[in-house]
Amino acid sequence: MEHEQIHKKIGKNLQAIRKSRSLSLDQTAELTGVSKAMLGQIERGDTNPTISILWKIVNGLHISFTQLIEDNESVAKVYRFEDVEPFVEEDGNYRAFPIVPYEQQKRFEIYTVEMERGIIHDSEAHFEGVEEYLLMMSGELRVHIQDEVFELRAGDALHFAADQPHRYENIADEKTVYHSIICYPL
Known part of the structure:
Protein backbone atom coordinates (compact mmCIF):
# COMPACT_ATOMS: atom_id res chain seq x y z
CA MET A 1 0.00 0.00 0.00
CA GLU A 70 0.17 11.78 12.07
CA ASP A 71 -1.94 9.23 10.27
CA ASN A 72 -5.66 9.67 10.59
CA GLU A 73 -7.17 7.31 13.10
CA SER A 74 -9.58 4.64 12.02
CA VAL A 75 -13.29 5.32 12.54
CA ALA A 76 -13.14 2.85 15.43
CA LYS A 77 -10.64 2.07 18.16
CA VAL A 78 -10.64 -0.99 20.36
CA TYR A 79 -9.45 -0.75 23.96
CA ARG A 80 -8.62 -4.21 25.32
CA PHE A 81 -9.19 -4.82 29.02
CA GLU A 82 -6.36 -7.36 29.14
CA ASP A 83 -3.91 -4.78 27.77
CA VAL A 84 -4.48 -2.31 30.62
CA GLU A 85 -2.42 -2.20 33.81
CA PRO A 86 -4.66 -1.22 36.76
CA PHE A 87 -3.99 1.26 39.53
CA VAL A 88 -4.05 -0.92 42.63
CA GLU A 89 -4.86 0.21 46.18
CA GLU A 90 -6.24 -1.27 49.41
CA ASP A 91 -3.71 -4.14 49.29
CA GLY A 92 -4.84 -5.14 45.80
CA ASN A 93 -8.55 -5.20 46.72
CA TYR A 94 -9.31 -2.01 44.77
CA ARG A 95 -8.33 -2.02 41.09
CA ALA A 96 -9.01 0.85 38.66
CA PHE A 97 -8.31 0.00 35.02
CA PRO A 98 -7.89 3.10 32.78
CA ILE A 99 -9.73 1.57 29.81
CA VAL A 100 -10.12 4.74 27.75
CA PRO A 101 -7.32 7.20 28.58
CA TYR A 102 -7.78 10.95 28.70
CA GLU A 103 -7.20 12.85 25.46
CA GLN A 104 -7.12 16.65 25.32
CA GLN A 105 -9.75 16.93 22.59
CA LYS A 106 -12.18 14.50 24.27
CA ARG A 107 -11.90 15.75 27.88
CA PHE A 108 -12.94 12.51 29.58
CA GLU A 109 -11.52 9.17 30.66
CA ILE A 110 -13.17 5.84 31.48
CA TYR A 111 -12.13 3.37 34.16
CA THR A 112 -13.40 -0.08 34.99
CA VAL A 113 -13.20 -0.47 38.76
CA GLU A 114 -13.19 -3.74 40.70
CA MET A 115 -13.66 -3.67 44.48
CA GLU A 116 -13.51 -6.79 46.60
CA ARG A 117 -16.11 -7.45 49.31
CA GLY A 118 -16.02 -5.04 52.25
CA ILE A 119 -13.53 -2.62 50.68
CA ILE A 120 -13.84 1.13 51.25
CA HIS A 121 -11.97 3.55 49.00
CA ASP A 122 -11.69 7.28 49.70
CA SER A 123 -11.12 9.60 46.77
CA GLU A 124 -9.68 13.07 47.10
CA ALA A 125 -11.58 15.95 45.55
CA HIS A 126 -10.80 16.41 41.87
CA PHE A 127 -10.26 19.97 40.65
CA GLU A 128 -13.18 22.36 40.20
CA GLY A 129 -15.67 21.46 37.48
CA VAL A 130 -14.78 17.75 37.26
CA GLU A 131 -17.83 15.48 37.03
CA GLU A 132 -18.05 11.75 37.48
CA TYR A 133 -20.52 9.17 36.18
CA LEU A 134 -20.71 5.70 37.71
CA LEU A 135 -22.34 2.85 35.77
CA MET A 136 -22.85 -0.24 37.92
CA MET A 137 -22.09 -3.60 36.31
CA SER A 138 -22.31 -6.01 39.26
CA GLY A 139 -22.48 -6.01 43.04
CA GLU A 140 -23.60 -3.13 45.24
CA LEU A 141 -21.91 0.15 46.01
CA ARG A 142 -22.50 2.82 48.63
CA VAL A 143 -21.21 6.25 47.56
CA HIS A 144 -20.73 9.04 50.12
CA ILE A 145 -20.63 12.60 48.77
CA GLN A 146 -20.57 15.31 51.45
CA ASP A 147 -23.54 14.48 53.72
CA GLU A 148 -25.39 12.38 51.13
CA VAL A 149 -25.27 8.60 50.71
CA PHE A 150 -26.30 6.75 47.55
CA GLU A 151 -26.74 2.98 47.26
CA LEU A 152 -26.35 1.50 43.80
CA ARG A 153 -26.96 -1.96 42.31
CA ALA A 154 -26.17 -3.51 38.93
CA GLY A 155 -27.74 -1.44 36.16
CA ASP A 156 -27.85 1.78 38.21
CA ALA A 157 -25.96 4.96 37.35
CA LEU A 158 -24.91 7.97 39.39
CA HIS A 159 -23.70 11.41 38.27
CA PHE A 160 -22.05 13.84 40.68
CA ALA A 161 -19.70 16.79 40.99
CA ALA A 162 -16.36 15.15 41.85
CA ASP A 163 -14.66 18.34 43.04
CA GLN A 164 -15.24 17.31 46.65
CA PRO A 165 -14.02 14.29 48.63
CA HIS A 166 -16.06 11.14 48.00
CA ARG A 167 -16.05 7.55 49.27
CA TYR A 168 -16.86 4.26 47.55
CA GLU A 169 -17.89 1.31 49.69
CA ASN A 170 -18.57 -2.21 48.42
CA ILE A 171 -21.61 -3.38 50.40
CA ALA A 172 -22.17 -6.60 48.44
CA ASP A 173 -21.16 -10.09 49.56
CA GLU A 174 -19.08 -10.34 46.41
CA LYS A 175 -16.81 -8.33 44.15
CA THR A 176 -18.41 -5.12 42.85
CA VAL A 177 -17.61 -3.86 39.35
CA TYR A 178 -18.50 -0.48 37.89
CA HIS A 179 -17.41 1.93 35.17
CA SER A 180 -16.31 5.42 36.15
CA ILE A 181 -16.41 8.13 33.51
CA ILE A 182 -14.55 11.25 34.61
CA CYS A 183 -15.34 14.40 32.63
CA TYR A 184 -13.07 17.44 32.75
CA PRO A 185 -14.25 21.03 32.19
CA LEU A 186 -13.28 23.03 29.10
Missing part, protein backbone atom coordinates in the same frame (compact mmCIF):
# COMPACT_ATOMS: atom_id res chain seq x y z
CA GLU A 2 1.42 3.38 -1.01
CA HIS A 3 2.00 5.88 1.77
CA GLU A 4 0.19 9.16 1.45
CA GLN A 5 2.49 12.08 0.64
CA ILE A 6 3.22 14.15 3.75
CA HIS A 7 1.79 17.41 2.36
CA LYS A 8 -1.49 15.64 1.50
CA LYS A 9 -1.66 14.22 5.05
CA ILE A 10 -0.96 17.67 6.54
CA GLY A 11 -3.73 19.15 4.40
CA LYS A 12 -6.31 16.58 5.47
CA ASN A 13 -5.34 16.87 9.15
CA LEU A 14 -5.39 20.68 9.09
CA GLN A 15 -8.82 20.70 7.51
CA ALA A 16 -10.15 18.14 10.02
CA ILE A 17 -8.79 20.15 12.97
CA ARG A 18 -10.16 23.43 11.58
CA LYS A 19 -13.61 21.94 10.92
CA SER A 20 -13.75 20.21 14.32
CA ARG A 21 -13.39 23.68 15.86
CA SER A 22 -15.91 25.26 13.45
CA LEU A 23 -13.27 27.70 12.21
CA SER A 24 -13.48 29.38 8.80
CA LEU A 25 -10.34 29.82 6.72
CA ASP A 26 -10.49 33.55 7.58
CA GLN A 27 -10.59 32.81 11.32
CA THR A 28 -7.76 30.30 10.99
CA ALA A 29 -5.70 32.85 9.04
CA GLU A 30 -6.25 35.39 11.82
CA LEU A 31 -5.22 32.90 14.53
CA THR A 32 -2.12 31.64 12.73
CA GLY A 33 -0.82 34.59 10.71
CA VAL A 34 -0.86 32.37 7.60
CA SER A 35 -2.87 33.74 4.67
CA LYS A 36 -6.27 32.32 3.80
CA ALA A 37 -5.00 31.50 0.30
CA MET A 38 -2.01 29.57 1.67
CA LEU A 39 -4.21 27.69 4.19
CA GLY A 40 -6.55 26.70 1.34
CA GLN A 41 -3.62 25.44 -0.77
CA ILE A 42 -2.30 23.45 2.21
CA GLU A 43 -5.71 21.89 2.91
CA ARG A 44 -6.13 20.89 -0.75
CA GLY A 45 -2.64 19.40 -0.76
CA ASP A 46 -1.59 21.76 -3.58
CA THR A 47 1.54 22.94 -1.78
CA ASN A 48 4.23 21.56 0.48
CA PRO A 49 4.36 24.12 3.33
CA THR A 50 7.64 25.19 4.88
CA ILE A 51 8.50 24.29 8.47
CA SER A 52 8.10 27.94 9.52
CA ILE A 53 4.55 28.04 8.11
CA LEU A 54 3.72 24.78 9.89
CA TRP A 55 5.03 26.24 13.18
CA LYS A 56 2.78 29.29 12.70
CA ILE A 57 -0.18 26.96 12.24
CA VAL A 58 0.54 24.75 15.25
CA ASN A 59 1.26 27.74 17.50
CA GLY A 60 -1.84 29.62 16.33
CA LEU A 61 -4.11 26.59 16.81
CA HIS A 62 -2.38 25.42 20.01
CA ILE A 63 -1.80 21.91 18.70
CA SER A 64 1.25 19.68 18.62
CA PHE A 65 3.36 19.47 15.49
CA THR A 66 2.65 15.74 15.22
CA GLN A 67 -1.11 16.37 15.06
CA LEU A 68 -0.54 17.78 11.58
CA ILE A 69 1.54 14.86 10.31
Whole structure:
Protein backbone atom coordinates (compact mmCIF):
# COMPACT_ATOMS: atom_id res chain seq x y z
CA MET A 1 0.00 0.00 0.00
CA GLU A 2 1.42 3.38 -1.01
CA HIS A 3 2.00 5.88 1.77
CA GLU A 4 0.19 9.16 1.45
CA GLN A 5 2.49 12.08 0.64
CA ILE A 6 3.22 14.15 3.75
CA HIS A 7 1.79 17.41 2.36
CA LYS A 8 -1.49 15.64 1.50
CA LYS A 9 -1.66 14.22 5.05
CA ILE A 10 -0.96 17.67 6.54
CA GLY A 11 -3.73 19.15 4.40
CA LYS A 12 -6.31 16.58 5.47
CA ASN A 13 -5.34 16.87 9.15
CA LEU A 14 -5.39 20.68 9.09
CA GLN A 15 -8.82 20.70 7.51
CA ALA A 16 -10.15 18.14 10.02
CA ILE A 17 -8.79 20.15 12.97
CA ARG A 18 -10.16 23.43 11.58
CA LYS A 19 -13.61 21.94 10.92
CA SER A 20 -13.75 20.21 14.32
CA ARG A 21 -13.39 23.68 15.86
CA SER A 22 -15.91 25.26 13.45
CA LEU A 23 -13.27 27.70 12.21
CA SER A 24 -13.48 29.38 8.80
CA LEU A 25 -10.34 29.82 6.72
CA ASP A 26 -10.49 33.55 7.58
CA GLN A 27 -10.59 32.81 11.32
CA THR A 28 -7.76 30.30 10.99
CA ALA A 29 -5.70 32.85 9.04
CA GLU A 30 -6.25 35.39 11.82
CA LEU A 31 -5.22 32.90 14.53
CA THR A 32 -2.12 31.64 12.73
CA GLY A 33 -0.82 34.59 10.71
CA VAL A 34 -0.86 32.37 7.60
CA SER A 35 -2.87 33.74 4.67
CA LYS A 36 -6.27 32.32 3.80
CA ALA A 37 -5.00 31.50 0.30
CA MET A 38 -2.01 29.57 1.67
CA LEU A 39 -4.21 27.69 4.19
CA GLY A 40 -6.55 26.70 1.34
CA GLN A 41 -3.62 25.44 -0.77
CA ILE A 42 -2.30 23.45 2.21
CA GLU A 43 -5.71 21.89 2.91
CA ARG A 44 -6.13 20.89 -0.75
CA GLY A 45 -2.64 19.40 -0.76
CA ASP A 46 -1.59 21.76 -3.58
CA THR A 47 1.54 22.94 -1.78
CA ASN A 48 4.23 21.56 0.48
CA PRO A 49 4.36 24.12 3.33
CA THR A 50 7.64 25.19 4.88
CA ILE A 51 8.50 24.29 8.47
CA SER A 52 8.10 27.94 9.52
CA ILE A 53 4.55 28.04 8.11
CA LEU A 54 3.72 24.78 9.89
CA TRP A 55 5.03 26.24 13.18
CA LYS A 56 2.78 29.29 12.70
CA ILE A 57 -0.18 26.96 12.24
CA VAL A 58 0.54 24.75 15.25
CA ASN A 59 1.26 27.74 17.50
CA GLY A 60 -1.84 29.62 16.33
CA LEU A 61 -4.11 26.59 16.81
CA HIS A 62 -2.38 25.42 20.01
CA ILE A 63 -1.80 21.91 18.70
CA SER A 64 1.25 19.68 18.62
CA PHE A 65 3.36 19.47 15.49
CA THR A 66 2.65 15.74 15.22
CA GLN A 67 -1.11 16.37 15.06
CA LEU A 68 -0.54 17.78 11.58
CA ILE A 69 1.54 14.86 10.31
CA GLU A 70 0.17 11.78 12.07
CA ASP A 71 -1.94 9.23 10.27
CA ASN A 72 -5.66 9.67 10.59
CA GLU A 73 -7.17 7.31 13.10
CA SER A 74 -9.58 4.64 12.02
CA VAL A 75 -13.29 5.32 12.54
CA ALA A 76 -13.14 2.85 15.43
CA LYS A 77 -10.64 2.07 18.16
CA VAL A 78 -10.64 -0.99 20.36
CA TYR A 79 -9.45 -0.75 23.96
CA ARG A 80 -8.62 -4.21 25.32
CA PHE A 81 -9.19 -4.82 29.02
CA GLU A 82 -6.36 -7.36 29.14
CA ASP A 83 -3.91 -4.78 27.77
CA VAL A 84 -4.48 -2.31 30.62
CA GLU A 85 -2.42 -2.20 33.81
CA PRO A 86 -4.66 -1.22 36.76
CA PHE A 87 -3.99 1.26 39.53
CA VAL A 88 -4.05 -0.92 42.63
CA GLU A 89 -4.86 0.21 46.18
CA GLU A 90 -6.24 -1.27 49.41
CA ASP A 91 -3.71 -4.14 49.29
CA GLY A 92 -4.84 -5.14 45.80
CA ASN A 93 -8.55 -5.20 46.72
CA TYR A 94 -9.31 -2.01 44.77
CA ARG A 95 -8.33 -2.02 41.09
CA ALA A 96 -9.01 0.85 38.66
CA PHE A 97 -8.31 0.00 35.02
CA PRO A 98 -7.89 3.10 32.78
CA ILE A 99 -9.73 1.57 29.81
CA VAL A 100 -10.12 4.74 27.75
CA PRO A 101 -7.32 7.20 28.58
CA TYR A 102 -7.78 10.95 28.70
CA GLU A 103 -7.20 12.85 25.46
CA GLN A 104 -7.12 16.65 25.32
CA GLN A 105 -9.75 16.93 22.59
CA LYS A 106 -12.18 14.50 24.27
CA ARG A 107 -11.90 15.75 27.88
CA PHE A 108 -12.94 12.51 29.58
CA GLU A 109 -11.52 9.17 30.66
CA ILE A 110 -13.17 5.84 31.48
CA TYR A 111 -12.13 3.37 34.16
CA THR A 112 -13.40 -0.08 34.99
CA VAL A 113 -13.20 -0.47 38.76
CA GLU A 114 -13.19 -3.74 40.70
CA MET A 115 -13.66 -3.67 44.48
CA GLU A 116 -13.51 -6.79 46.60
CA ARG A 117 -16.11 -7.45 49.31
CA GLY A 118 -16.02 -5.04 52.25
CA ILE A 119 -13.53 -2.62 50.68
CA ILE A 120 -13.84 1.13 51.25
CA HIS A 121 -11.97 3.55 49.00
CA ASP A 122 -11.69 7.28 49.70
CA SER A 123 -11.12 9.60 46.77
CA GLU A 124 -9.68 13.07 47.10
CA ALA A 125 -11.58 15.95 45.55
CA HIS A 126 -10.80 16.41 41.87
CA PHE A 127 -10.26 19.97 40.65
CA GLU A 128 -13.18 22.36 40.20
CA GLY A 129 -15.67 21.46 37.48
CA VAL A 130 -14.78 17.75 37.26
CA GLU A 131 -17.83 15.48 37.03
CA GLU A 132 -18.05 11.75 37.48
CA TYR A 133 -20.52 9.17 36.18
CA LEU A 134 -20.71 5.70 37.71
CA LEU A 135 -22.34 2.85 35.77
CA MET A 136 -22.85 -0.24 37.92
CA MET A 137 -22.09 -3.60 36.31
CA SER A 138 -22.31 -6.01 39.26
CA GLY A 139 -22.48 -6.01 43.04
CA GLU A 140 -23.60 -3.13 45.24
CA LEU A 141 -21.91 0.15 46.01
CA ARG A 142 -22.50 2.82 48.63
CA VAL A 143 -21.21 6.25 47.56
CA HIS A 144 -20.73 9.04 50.12
CA ILE A 145 -20.63 12.60 48.77
CA GLN A 146 -20.57 15.31 51.45
CA ASP A 147 -23.54 14.48 53.72
CA GLU A 148 -25.39 12.38 51.13
CA VAL A 149 -25.27 8.60 50.71
CA PHE A 150 -26.30 6.75 47.55
CA GLU A 151 -26.74 2.98 47.26
CA LEU A 152 -26.35 1.50 43.80
CA ARG A 153 -26.96 -1.96 42.31
CA ALA A 154 -26.17 -3.51 38.93
CA GLY A 155 -27.74 -1.44 36.16
CA ASP A 156 -27.85 1.78 38.21
CA ALA A 157 -25.96 4.96 37.35
CA LEU A 158 -24.91 7.97 39.39
CA HIS A 159 -23.70 11.41 38.27
CA PHE A 160 -22.05 13.84 40.68
CA ALA A 161 -19.70 16.79 40.99
CA ALA A 162 -16.36 15.15 41.85
CA ASP A 163 -14.66 18.34 43.04
CA GLN A 164 -15.24 17.31 46.65
CA PRO A 165 -14.02 14.29 48.63
CA HIS A 166 -16.06 11.14 48.00
CA ARG A 167 -16.05 7.55 49.27
CA TYR A 168 -16.86 4.26 47.55
CA GLU A 169 -17.89 1.31 49.69
CA ASN A 170 -18.57 -2.21 48.42
CA ILE A 171 -21.61 -3.38 50.40
CA ALA A 172 -22.17 -6.60 48.44
CA ASP A 173 -21.16 -10.09 49.56
CA GLU A 174 -19.08 -10.34 46.41
CA LYS A 175 -16.81 -8.33 44.15
CA THR A 176 -18.41 -5.12 42.85
CA VAL A 177 -17.61 -3.86 39.35
CA TYR A 178 -18.50 -0.48 37.89
CA HIS A 179 -17.41 1.93 35.17
CA SER A 180 -16.31 5.42 36.15
CA ILE A 181 -16.41 8.13 33.51
CA ILE A 182 -14.55 11.25 34.61
CA CYS A 183 -15.34 14.40 32.63
CA TYR A 184 -13.07 17.44 32.75
CA PRO A 185 -14.25 21.03 32.19
CA LEU A 186 -13.28 23.03 29.10
